[in-house]
Amino acid sequence: TDRAKIVNGKLRLDRPRSISKESWFDLKSYEALKMDEVKVVSIFKEKGGYYAALPYEEDMPAKAKTHQKTAVDVNVGHFNYTEGQINVLPAKLQKLYKRIKHYQRMLARKREVNGKLATKSYNYYVVRVKLQRDYCKVANIQNDLLQKFTAKLVNNYDQIVIEDLAVKEMMMTHVASKGMQRSLFSKFRQILTYKCDWYGKELILADKRYPSTQRCAKCGYVKKGDEKITLQGNKKHGTKHNEYICYECGYNNDRDENAVLNLLALAK
Structure with a gap:
Protein backbone atom coordinates (compact mmCIF):
# COMPACT_ATOMS: atom_id res chain seq x y z
CA THR A 1 0.00 0.00 0.00
CA ASP A 59 22.75 8.99 7.79
CA MET A 60 24.90 6.96 10.17
CA PRO A 61 27.57 8.95 12.02
CA ALA A 62 31.08 7.44 12.08
CA LYS A 63 32.13 5.63 15.25
CA ALA A 64 34.93 6.99 17.43
CA LYS A 65 38.38 5.64 16.57
CA THR A 66 39.72 3.01 18.98
CA HIS A 67 43.05 2.32 17.19
CA GLN A 68 42.50 -1.38 17.78
CA LYS A 69 42.46 -4.27 15.31
CA THR A 70 41.08 -7.80 15.37
CA ALA A 71 40.63 -10.87 13.17
CA VAL A 72 37.76 -13.35 12.96
CA ASP A 73 38.23 -17.01 12.03
CA VAL A 74 34.86 -18.54 11.12
CA ASN A 75 34.24 -22.22 11.84
CA VAL A 76 31.23 -24.52 11.83
CA GLY A 77 29.29 -23.68 14.99
CA HIS A 78 31.61 -20.98 16.35
CA PHE A 79 33.61 -17.88 15.41
CA ASN A 80 37.00 -17.18 16.98
CA TYR A 81 38.48 -13.70 17.37
CA THR A 82 41.14 -11.99 19.48
CA GLU A 83 38.93 -11.74 22.59
CA GLY A 84 37.68 -15.31 22.55
CA GLN A 85 34.91 -17.26 20.88
CA ILE A 86 31.21 -16.84 20.03
CA ASN A 87 28.90 -19.82 19.61
CA VAL A 88 26.55 -19.37 16.62
CA LEU A 89 24.81 -22.73 17.14
CA PRO A 90 23.78 -22.69 20.83
CA ALA A 91 21.89 -25.53 22.53
CA LYS A 92 18.47 -23.91 22.08
CA LEU A 93 19.02 -23.94 18.32
CA GLN A 94 19.83 -27.65 18.38
CA LYS A 95 16.47 -28.30 20.09
CA LEU A 96 14.67 -26.26 17.45
CA TYR A 97 16.40 -28.14 14.63
CA LYS A 98 15.30 -31.47 16.16
CA ARG A 99 11.72 -30.22 16.31
CA ILE A 100 11.94 -28.96 12.71
CA LYS A 101 13.12 -32.40 11.61
CA HIS A 102 10.15 -33.98 13.44
CA TYR A 103 7.62 -31.68 11.74
CA GLN A 104 9.22 -32.27 8.33
CA ARG A 105 8.82 -36.02 8.77
CA MET A 106 5.17 -35.60 9.82
CA LEU A 107 4.42 -33.59 6.67
CA ALA A 108 6.29 -36.08 4.51
CA ARG A 109 4.28 -39.00 5.94
CA LYS A 110 1.01 -37.14 5.36
CA ARG A 111 1.94 -36.49 1.73
CA GLU A 112 3.02 -40.10 1.27
CA VAL A 113 -0.28 -41.48 2.62
CA ASN A 114 -2.76 -38.96 1.21
CA GLY A 115 -0.92 -37.60 -1.82
CA LYS A 116 -2.01 -34.17 -3.10
CA LEU A 117 -5.06 -34.17 -0.83
CA ALA A 118 -2.78 -33.97 2.23
CA THR A 119 -2.01 -30.28 1.63
CA LYS A 120 -5.72 -29.43 1.80
CA SER A 121 -6.32 -30.93 5.26
CA TYR A 122 -6.47 -28.81 8.42
CA ASN A 123 -4.00 -31.04 10.31
CA TYR A 124 -1.44 -30.56 7.54
CA TYR A 125 -1.93 -26.79 7.76
CA VAL A 126 -1.44 -26.83 11.56
CA VAL A 127 1.83 -28.78 11.34
CA ARG A 128 3.09 -26.53 8.55
CA VAL A 129 2.41 -23.42 10.65
CA LYS A 130 4.37 -24.98 13.55
CA LEU A 131 7.25 -25.72 11.15
CA GLN A 132 7.24 -22.13 9.86
CA ARG A 133 7.15 -20.82 13.43
CA ASP A 134 10.26 -22.80 14.40
CA TYR A 135 12.10 -21.75 11.24
CA CYS A 136 11.29 -18.14 12.12
CA LYS A 137 12.59 -18.65 15.68
CA VAL A 138 15.86 -20.07 14.34
CA ALA A 139 16.29 -17.14 11.95
CA ASN A 140 15.57 -14.59 14.71
CA ILE A 141 17.98 -16.20 17.20
CA GLN A 142 20.84 -16.36 14.70
CA ASN A 143 20.15 -12.87 13.37
CA ASP A 144 20.23 -11.53 16.93
CA LEU A 145 23.59 -13.26 17.58
CA LEU A 146 25.17 -11.93 14.38
CA GLN A 147 23.83 -8.40 14.83
CA LYS A 148 25.16 -8.15 18.40
CA PHE A 149 28.53 -9.70 17.49
CA THR A 150 29.09 -7.45 14.45
CA ALA A 151 28.00 -4.40 16.47
CA LYS A 152 30.60 -5.29 19.11
CA LEU A 153 33.29 -5.60 16.43
CA VAL A 154 32.61 -2.21 14.80
CA ASN A 155 32.34 -0.52 18.21
CA ASN A 156 35.64 -1.85 19.58
CA TYR A 157 37.89 -2.11 16.52
CA ASP A 158 38.98 0.07 13.60
CA GLN A 159 40.38 -2.77 11.47
CA ILE A 160 38.71 -6.17 11.13
CA VAL A 161 40.24 -9.05 9.14
CA ILE A 162 38.11 -11.97 7.92
CA GLU A 163 38.61 -14.76 5.40
CA ASP A 164 37.22 -14.63 1.87
CA LEU A 165 35.95 -18.21 1.98
CA ALA A 166 34.89 -20.27 -1.03
CA VAL A 167 31.96 -21.90 0.81
CA LYS A 168 30.77 -24.05 -2.11
CA GLU A 169 34.18 -25.68 -2.42
CA MET A 170 34.20 -26.46 1.32
CA MET A 171 30.93 -28.47 1.26
CA MET A 172 32.42 -31.96 1.00
CA THR A 173 29.67 -34.04 2.65
CA HIS A 174 26.00 -33.44 3.41
CA VAL A 175 26.84 -33.24 7.13
CA ALA A 176 29.48 -30.56 6.60
CA SER A 177 27.20 -28.73 4.18
CA LYS A 178 24.38 -28.56 6.71
CA GLY A 179 26.72 -27.25 9.43
CA MET A 180 28.13 -24.55 7.14
CA GLN A 181 24.70 -23.39 6.03
CA ARG A 182 23.55 -23.16 9.63
CA SER A 183 26.69 -21.23 10.64
CA LEU A 184 25.74 -18.41 8.23
CA PHE A 185 29.22 -17.53 6.92
CA SER A 186 27.83 -15.41 4.07
CA LYS A 187 25.33 -13.55 6.23
CA PHE A 188 28.02 -12.71 8.78
CA ARG A 189 30.20 -11.20 6.05
CA GLN A 190 27.24 -9.32 4.56
CA ILE A 191 26.24 -7.72 7.88
CA LEU A 192 29.83 -6.88 8.83
CA THR A 193 30.46 -5.33 5.40
CA TYR A 194 27.60 -2.84 5.53
CA LYS A 195 28.23 -1.95 9.18
CA CYS A 196 31.90 -1.19 8.47
CA ASP A 197 30.74 0.97 5.57
CA TRP A 198 28.21 2.76 7.79
CA TYR A 199 30.57 3.56 10.66
CA GLY A 200 33.81 4.23 8.78
CA LYS A 201 35.64 1.05 9.86
CA GLU A 202 38.04 -0.91 7.64
CA LEU A 203 37.22 -4.49 6.65
CA ILE A 204 40.17 -6.49 5.29
CA LEU A 205 39.51 -9.70 3.33
CA ALA A 206 42.20 -12.38 3.39
CA ASP A 207 42.79 -14.04 0.02
CA LYS A 208 41.12 -17.41 -0.53
CA ARG A 209 44.54 -19.02 -0.91
CA TYR A 210 45.95 -17.50 2.31
CA PRO A 211 46.94 -20.50 4.53
CA SER A 212 45.64 -19.16 7.84
CA THR A 213 45.11 -22.67 9.24
CA GLN A 214 48.35 -24.25 7.95
CA ARG A 215 50.70 -21.32 8.63
CA CYS A 216 52.68 -20.98 11.84
CA ALA A 217 51.89 -17.67 13.53
CA LYS A 218 55.37 -17.54 15.10
CA CYS A 219 57.87 -18.42 12.35
CA GLY A 220 55.69 -18.39 9.21
CA TYR A 221 56.24 -22.05 8.27
CA VAL A 222 53.40 -23.40 6.08
CA LYS A 223 52.42 -27.07 6.31
CA LYS A 224 52.11 -28.88 2.98
CA GLY A 225 51.35 -32.35 1.69
CA ASP A 226 50.91 -35.02 4.35
CA GLU A 227 51.77 -32.52 7.12
CA LYS A 228 48.57 -30.51 6.64
CA ILE A 229 45.90 -30.32 9.34
CA THR A 230 42.57 -31.81 8.21
CA LEU A 231 39.18 -32.30 9.88
CA GLN A 232 40.56 -35.60 11.20
CA GLY A 233 43.84 -34.04 12.38
CA ASN A 234 47.17 -35.26 11.01
CA LYS A 235 47.72 -39.01 10.69
CA LYS A 236 51.46 -38.73 10.04
CA HIS A 237 52.22 -36.99 13.35
CA GLY A 238 49.16 -38.20 15.29
CA THR A 239 47.83 -34.73 16.12
CA LYS A 240 44.18 -33.81 16.68
CA HIS A 241 42.08 -31.64 14.37
CA ASN A 242 42.10 -28.70 16.82
CA GLU A 243 45.84 -28.87 17.58
CA TYR A 244 48.55 -26.91 15.75
CA ILE A 245 52.19 -27.93 16.22
CA CYS A 246 54.90 -26.34 14.10
CA TYR A 247 57.52 -28.88 12.99
CA GLU A 248 60.11 -26.13 12.40
CA CYS A 249 60.13 -24.07 15.63
CA GLY A 250 58.06 -26.28 17.95
CA TYR A 251 55.28 -23.69 18.35
CA ASN A 252 52.14 -25.24 19.89
CA ASN A 253 48.67 -23.63 19.96
CA ASP A 254 45.00 -24.24 19.31
CA ARG A 255 44.35 -24.42 15.57
CA ASP A 256 41.65 -21.71 15.59
CA GLU A 257 43.69 -19.35 17.77
CA ASN A 258 46.66 -19.83 15.46
CA ALA A 259 44.45 -18.97 12.47
CA VAL A 260 43.26 -15.77 14.21
CA LEU A 261 46.88 -14.67 14.77
CA ASN A 262 47.71 -15.32 11.11
CA LEU A 263 44.74 -13.27 9.95
CA LEU A 264 45.65 -10.51 12.40
CA ALA A 265 49.07 -10.27 10.74
CA LEU A 266 47.33 -8.95 7.61
CA ALA A 267 46.06 -5.85 9.42
CA LYS A 268 48.00 -2.63 8.86
Missing part, protein backbone atom coordinates in the same frame (compact mmCIF):
# COMPACT_ATOMS: atom_id res chain seq x y z
CA ASP A 2 1.10 3.58 -0.68
CA ARG A 3 -1.64 5.25 1.40
CA ALA A 4 -0.16 4.54 4.83
CA LYS A 5 0.40 7.29 7.41
CA ILE A 6 2.29 7.78 10.67
CA VAL A 7 -0.10 8.95 13.40
CA ASN A 8 1.25 9.57 16.92
CA GLY A 9 4.21 7.27 16.26
CA LYS A 10 2.00 4.42 15.03
CA LEU A 11 1.38 3.05 11.56
CA ARG A 12 -2.05 3.64 10.03
CA LEU A 13 -2.79 1.63 6.90
CA ASP A 14 -5.50 2.26 4.35
CA ARG A 15 -8.70 0.96 5.97
CA PRO A 16 -10.44 -1.82 3.99
CA ARG A 17 -13.96 -0.95 2.90
CA SER A 18 -15.51 -3.97 4.61
CA ILE A 19 -14.22 -2.91 8.06
CA SER A 20 -15.89 -0.21 10.10
CA LYS A 21 -13.98 2.74 11.53
CA GLU A 22 -14.71 1.59 15.09
CA SER A 23 -12.98 -1.79 14.60
CA TRP A 24 -9.92 -0.34 12.82
CA PHE A 25 -6.86 0.69 14.85
CA ASP A 26 -3.33 2.01 14.41
CA LEU A 27 -0.58 -0.61 14.43
CA LYS A 28 2.23 -0.70 16.96
CA SER A 29 5.84 -1.39 15.93
CA TYR A 30 8.74 -3.31 17.49
CA GLU A 31 10.77 -0.08 17.56
CA ALA A 32 9.73 3.58 17.68
CA LEU A 33 9.10 4.82 14.14
CA LYS A 34 11.62 7.52 13.25
CA MET A 35 10.04 8.70 10.00
CA ASP A 36 7.26 11.30 9.68
CA GLU A 37 5.84 10.03 6.42
CA VAL A 38 5.80 6.73 4.58
CA LYS A 39 6.12 6.28 0.82
CA VAL A 40 5.25 2.59 0.64
CA VAL A 41 4.56 -0.28 3.05
CA SER A 42 5.02 -3.97 2.23
CA ILE A 43 2.59 -6.39 3.87
CA PHE A 44 3.54 -10.07 4.17
CA LYS A 45 2.24 -13.16 5.92
CA GLU A 46 4.44 -15.34 8.11
CA LYS A 47 3.58 -18.28 10.41
CA GLY A 48 -0.11 -17.41 10.38
CA GLY A 49 0.32 -13.68 11.12
CA TYR A 50 0.59 -10.51 9.06
CA TYR A 51 3.51 -8.07 9.22
CA ALA A 52 4.22 -4.64 7.75
CA ALA A 53 7.74 -3.67 6.60
CA LEU A 54 8.69 0.00 6.18
CA PRO A 55 11.78 1.27 4.28
CA TYR A 56 13.79 3.87 6.17
CA GLU A 57 16.97 5.81 5.41
CA GLU A 58 19.25 7.52 7.90
Whole structure:
Protein backbone atom coordinates (compact mmCIF):
# COMPACT_ATOMS: atom_id res chain seq x y z
CA THR A 1 0.00 0.00 0.00
CA ASP A 2 1.10 3.58 -0.68
CA ARG A 3 -1.64 5.25 1.40
CA ALA A 4 -0.16 4.54 4.83
CA LYS A 5 0.40 7.29 7.41
CA ILE A 6 2.29 7.78 10.67
CA VAL A 7 -0.10 8.95 13.40
CA ASN A 8 1.25 9.57 16.92
CA GLY A 9 4.21 7.27 16.26
CA LYS A 10 2.00 4.42 15.03
CA LEU A 11 1.38 3.05 11.56
CA ARG A 12 -2.05 3.64 10.03
CA LEU A 13 -2.79 1.63 6.90
CA ASP A 14 -5.50 2.26 4.35
CA ARG A 15 -8.70 0.96 5.97
CA PRO A 16 -10.44 -1.82 3.99
CA ARG A 17 -13.96 -0.95 2.90
CA SER A 18 -15.51 -3.97 4.61
CA ILE A 19 -14.22 -2.91 8.06
CA SER A 20 -15.89 -0.21 10.10
CA LYS A 21 -13.98 2.74 11.53
CA GLU A 22 -14.71 1.59 15.09
CA SER A 23 -12.98 -1.79 14.60
CA TRP A 24 -9.92 -0.34 12.82
CA PHE A 25 -6.86 0.69 14.85
CA ASP A 26 -3.33 2.01 14.41
CA LEU A 27 -0.58 -0.61 14.43
CA LYS A 28 2.23 -0.70 16.96
CA SER A 29 5.84 -1.39 15.93
CA TYR A 30 8.74 -3.31 17.49
CA GLU A 31 10.77 -0.08 17.56
CA ALA A 32 9.73 3.58 17.68
CA LEU A 33 9.10 4.82 14.14
CA LYS A 34 11.62 7.52 13.25
CA MET A 35 10.04 8.70 10.00
CA ASP A 36 7.26 11.30 9.68
CA GLU A 37 5.84 10.03 6.42
CA VAL A 38 5.80 6.73 4.58
CA LYS A 39 6.12 6.28 0.82
CA VAL A 40 5.25 2.59 0.64
CA VAL A 41 4.56 -0.28 3.05
CA SER A 42 5.02 -3.97 2.23
CA ILE A 43 2.59 -6.39 3.87
CA PHE A 44 3.54 -10.07 4.17
CA LYS A 45 2.24 -13.16 5.92
CA GLU A 46 4.44 -15.34 8.11
CA LYS A 47 3.58 -18.28 10.41
CA GLY A 48 -0.11 -17.41 10.38
CA GLY A 49 0.32 -13.68 11.12
CA TYR A 50 0.59 -10.51 9.06
CA TYR A 51 3.51 -8.07 9.22
CA ALA A 52 4.22 -4.64 7.75
CA ALA A 53 7.74 -3.67 6.60
CA LEU A 54 8.69 0.00 6.18
CA PRO A 55 11.78 1.27 4.28
CA TYR A 56 13.79 3.87 6.17
CA GLU A 57 16.97 5.81 5.41
CA GLU A 58 19.25 7.52 7.90
CA ASP A 59 22.75 8.99 7.79
CA MET A 60 24.90 6.96 10.17
CA PRO A 61 27.57 8.95 12.02
CA ALA A 62 31.08 7.44 12.08
CA LYS A 63 32.13 5.63 15.25
CA ALA A 64 34.93 6.99 17.43
CA LYS A 65 38.38 5.64 16.57
CA THR A 66 39.72 3.01 18.98
CA HIS A 67 43.05 2.32 17.19
CA GLN A 68 42.50 -1.38 17.78
CA LYS A 69 42.46 -4.27 15.31
CA THR A 70 41.08 -7.80 15.37
CA ALA A 71 40.63 -10.87 13.17
CA VAL A 72 37.76 -13.35 12.96
CA ASP A 73 38.23 -17.01 12.03
CA VAL A 74 34.86 -18.54 11.12
CA ASN A 75 34.24 -22.22 11.84
CA VAL A 76 31.23 -24.52 11.83
CA GLY A 77 29.29 -23.68 14.99
CA HIS A 78 31.61 -20.98 16.35
CA PHE A 79 33.61 -17.88 15.41
CA ASN A 80 37.00 -17.18 16.98
CA TYR A 81 38.48 -13.70 17.37
CA THR A 82 41.14 -11.99 19.48
CA GLU A 83 38.93 -11.74 22.59
CA GLY A 84 37.68 -15.31 22.55
CA GLN A 85 34.91 -17.26 20.88
CA ILE A 86 31.21 -16.84 20.03
CA ASN A 87 28.90 -19.82 19.61
CA VAL A 88 26.55 -19.37 16.62
CA LEU A 89 24.81 -22.73 17.14
CA PRO A 90 23.78 -22.69 20.83
CA ALA A 91 21.89 -25.53 22.53
CA LYS A 92 18.47 -23.91 22.08
CA LEU A 93 19.02 -23.94 18.32
CA GLN A 94 19.83 -27.65 18.38
CA LYS A 95 16.47 -28.30 20.09
CA LEU A 96 14.67 -26.26 17.45
CA TYR A 97 16.40 -28.14 14.63
CA LYS A 98 15.30 -31.47 16.16
CA ARG A 99 11.72 -30.22 16.31
CA ILE A 100 11.94 -28.96 12.71
CA LYS A 101 13.12 -32.40 11.61
CA HIS A 102 10.15 -33.98 13.44
CA TYR A 103 7.62 -31.68 11.74
CA GLN A 104 9.22 -32.27 8.33
CA ARG A 105 8.82 -36.02 8.77
CA MET A 106 5.17 -35.60 9.82
CA LEU A 107 4.42 -33.59 6.67
CA ALA A 108 6.29 -36.08 4.51
CA ARG A 109 4.28 -39.00 5.94
CA LYS A 110 1.01 -37.14 5.36
CA ARG A 111 1.94 -36.49 1.73
CA GLU A 112 3.02 -40.10 1.27
CA VAL A 113 -0.28 -41.48 2.62
CA ASN A 114 -2.76 -38.96 1.21
CA GLY A 115 -0.92 -37.60 -1.82
CA LYS A 116 -2.01 -34.17 -3.10
CA LEU A 117 -5.06 -34.17 -0.83
CA ALA A 118 -2.78 -33.97 2.23
CA THR A 119 -2.01 -30.28 1.63
CA LYS A 120 -5.72 -29.43 1.80
CA SER A 121 -6.32 -30.93 5.26
CA TYR A 122 -6.47 -28.81 8.42
CA ASN A 123 -4.00 -31.04 10.31
CA TYR A 124 -1.44 -30.56 7.54
CA TYR A 125 -1.93 -26.79 7.76
CA VAL A 126 -1.44 -26.83 11.56
CA VAL A 127 1.83 -28.78 11.34
CA ARG A 128 3.09 -26.53 8.55
CA VAL A 129 2.41 -23.42 10.65
CA LYS A 130 4.37 -24.98 13.55
CA LEU A 131 7.25 -25.72 11.15
CA GLN A 132 7.24 -22.13 9.86
CA ARG A 133 7.15 -20.82 13.43
CA ASP A 134 10.26 -22.80 14.40
CA TYR A 135 12.10 -21.75 11.24
CA CYS A 136 11.29 -18.14 12.12
CA LYS A 137 12.59 -18.65 15.68
CA VAL A 138 15.86 -20.07 14.34
CA ALA A 139 16.29 -17.14 11.95
CA ASN A 140 15.57 -14.59 14.71
CA ILE A 141 17.98 -16.20 17.20
CA GLN A 142 20.84 -16.36 14.70
CA ASN A 143 20.15 -12.87 13.37
CA ASP A 144 20.23 -11.53 16.93
CA LEU A 145 23.59 -13.26 17.58
CA LEU A 146 25.17 -11.93 14.38
CA GLN A 147 23.83 -8.40 14.83
CA LYS A 148 25.16 -8.15 18.40
CA PHE A 149 28.53 -9.70 17.49
CA THR A 150 29.09 -7.45 14.45
CA ALA A 151 28.00 -4.40 16.47
CA LYS A 152 30.60 -5.29 19.11
CA LEU A 153 33.29 -5.60 16.43
CA VAL A 154 32.61 -2.21 14.80
CA ASN A 155 32.34 -0.52 18.21
CA ASN A 156 35.64 -1.85 19.58
CA TYR A 157 37.89 -2.11 16.52
CA ASP A 158 38.98 0.07 13.60
CA GLN A 159 40.38 -2.77 11.47
CA ILE A 160 38.71 -6.17 11.13
CA VAL A 161 40.24 -9.05 9.14
CA ILE A 162 38.11 -11.97 7.92
CA GLU A 163 38.61 -14.76 5.40
CA ASP A 164 37.22 -14.63 1.87
CA LEU A 165 35.95 -18.21 1.98
CA ALA A 166 34.89 -20.27 -1.03
CA VAL A 167 31.96 -21.90 0.81
CA LYS A 168 30.77 -24.05 -2.11
CA GLU A 169 34.18 -25.68 -2.42
CA MET A 170 34.20 -26.46 1.32
CA MET A 171 30.93 -28.47 1.26
CA MET A 172 32.42 -31.96 1.00
CA THR A 173 29.67 -34.04 2.65
CA HIS A 174 26.00 -33.44 3.41
CA VAL A 175 26.84 -33.24 7.13
CA ALA A 176 29.48 -30.56 6.60
CA SER A 177 27.20 -28.73 4.18
CA LYS A 178 24.38 -28.56 6.71
CA GLY A 179 26.72 -27.25 9.43
CA MET A 180 28.13 -24.55 7.14
CA GLN A 181 24.70 -23.39 6.03
CA ARG A 182 23.55 -23.16 9.63
CA SER A 183 26.69 -21.23 10.64
CA LEU A 184 25.74 -18.41 8.23
CA PHE A 185 29.22 -17.53 6.92
CA SER A 186 27.83 -15.41 4.07
CA LYS A 187 25.33 -13.55 6.23
CA PHE A 188 28.02 -12.71 8.78
CA ARG A 189 30.20 -11.20 6.05
CA GLN A 190 27.24 -9.32 4.56
CA ILE A 191 26.24 -7.72 7.88
CA LEU A 192 29.83 -6.88 8.83
CA THR A 193 30.46 -5.33 5.40
CA TYR A 194 27.60 -2.84 5.53
CA LYS A 195 28.23 -1.95 9.18
CA CYS A 196 31.90 -1.19 8.47
CA ASP A 197 30.74 0.97 5.57
CA TRP A 198 28.21 2.76 7.79
CA TYR A 199 30.57 3.56 10.66
CA GLY A 200 33.81 4.23 8.78
CA LYS A 201 35.64 1.05 9.86
CA GLU A 202 38.04 -0.91 7.64
CA LEU A 203 37.22 -4.49 6.65
CA ILE A 204 40.17 -6.49 5.29
CA LEU A 205 39.51 -9.70 3.33
CA ALA A 206 42.20 -12.38 3.39
CA ASP A 207 42.79 -14.04 0.02
CA LYS A 208 41.12 -17.41 -0.53
CA ARG A 209 44.54 -19.02 -0.91
CA TYR A 210 45.95 -17.50 2.31
CA PRO A 211 46.94 -20.50 4.53
CA SER A 212 45.64 -19.16 7.84
CA THR A 213 45.11 -22.67 9.24
CA GLN A 214 48.35 -24.25 7.95
CA ARG A 215 50.70 -21.32 8.63
CA CYS A 216 52.68 -20.98 11.84
CA ALA A 217 51.89 -17.67 13.53
CA LYS A 218 55.37 -17.54 15.10
CA CYS A 219 57.87 -18.42 12.35
CA GLY A 220 55.69 -18.39 9.21
CA TYR A 221 56.24 -22.05 8.27
CA VAL A 222 53.40 -23.40 6.08
CA LYS A 223 52.42 -27.07 6.31
CA LYS A 224 52.11 -28.88 2.98
CA GLY A 225 51.35 -32.35 1.69
CA ASP A 226 50.91 -35.02 4.35
CA GLU A 227 51.77 -32.52 7.12
CA LYS A 228 48.57 -30.51 6.64
CA ILE A 229 45.90 -30.32 9.34
CA THR A 230 42.57 -31.81 8.21
CA LEU A 231 39.18 -32.30 9.88
CA GLN A 232 40.56 -35.60 11.20
CA GLY A 233 43.84 -34.04 12.38
CA ASN A 234 47.17 -35.26 11.01
CA LYS A 235 47.72 -39.01 10.69
CA LYS A 236 51.46 -38.73 10.04
CA HIS A 237 52.22 -36.99 13.35
CA GLY A 238 49.16 -38.20 15.29
CA THR A 239 47.83 -34.73 16.12
CA LYS A 240 44.18 -33.81 16.68
CA HIS A 241 42.08 -31.64 14.37
CA ASN A 242 42.10 -28.70 16.82
CA GLU A 243 45.84 -28.87 17.58
CA TYR A 244 48.55 -26.91 15.75
CA ILE A 245 52.19 -27.93 16.22
CA CYS A 246 54.90 -26.34 14.10
CA TYR A 247 57.52 -28.88 12.99
CA GLU A 248 60.11 -26.13 12.40
CA CYS A 249 60.13 -24.07 15.63
CA GLY A 250 58.06 -26.28 17.95
CA TYR A 251 55.28 -23.69 18.35
CA ASN A 252 52.14 -25.24 19.89
CA ASN A 253 48.67 -23.63 19.96
CA ASP A 254 45.00 -24.24 19.31
CA ARG A 255 44.35 -24.42 15.57
CA ASP A 256 41.65 -21.71 15.59
CA GLU A 257 43.69 -19.35 17.77
CA ASN A 258 46.66 -19.83 15.46
CA ALA A 259 44.45 -18.97 12.47
CA VAL A 260 43.26 -15.77 14.21
CA LEU A 261 46.88 -14.67 14.77
CA ASN A 262 47.71 -15.32 11.11
CA LEU A 263 44.74 -13.27 9.95
CA LEU A 264 45.65 -10.51 12.40
CA ALA A 265 49.07 -10.27 10.74
CA LEU A 266 47.33 -8.95 7.61
CA ALA A 267 46.06 -5.85 9.42
CA LYS A 268 48.00 -2.63 8.86
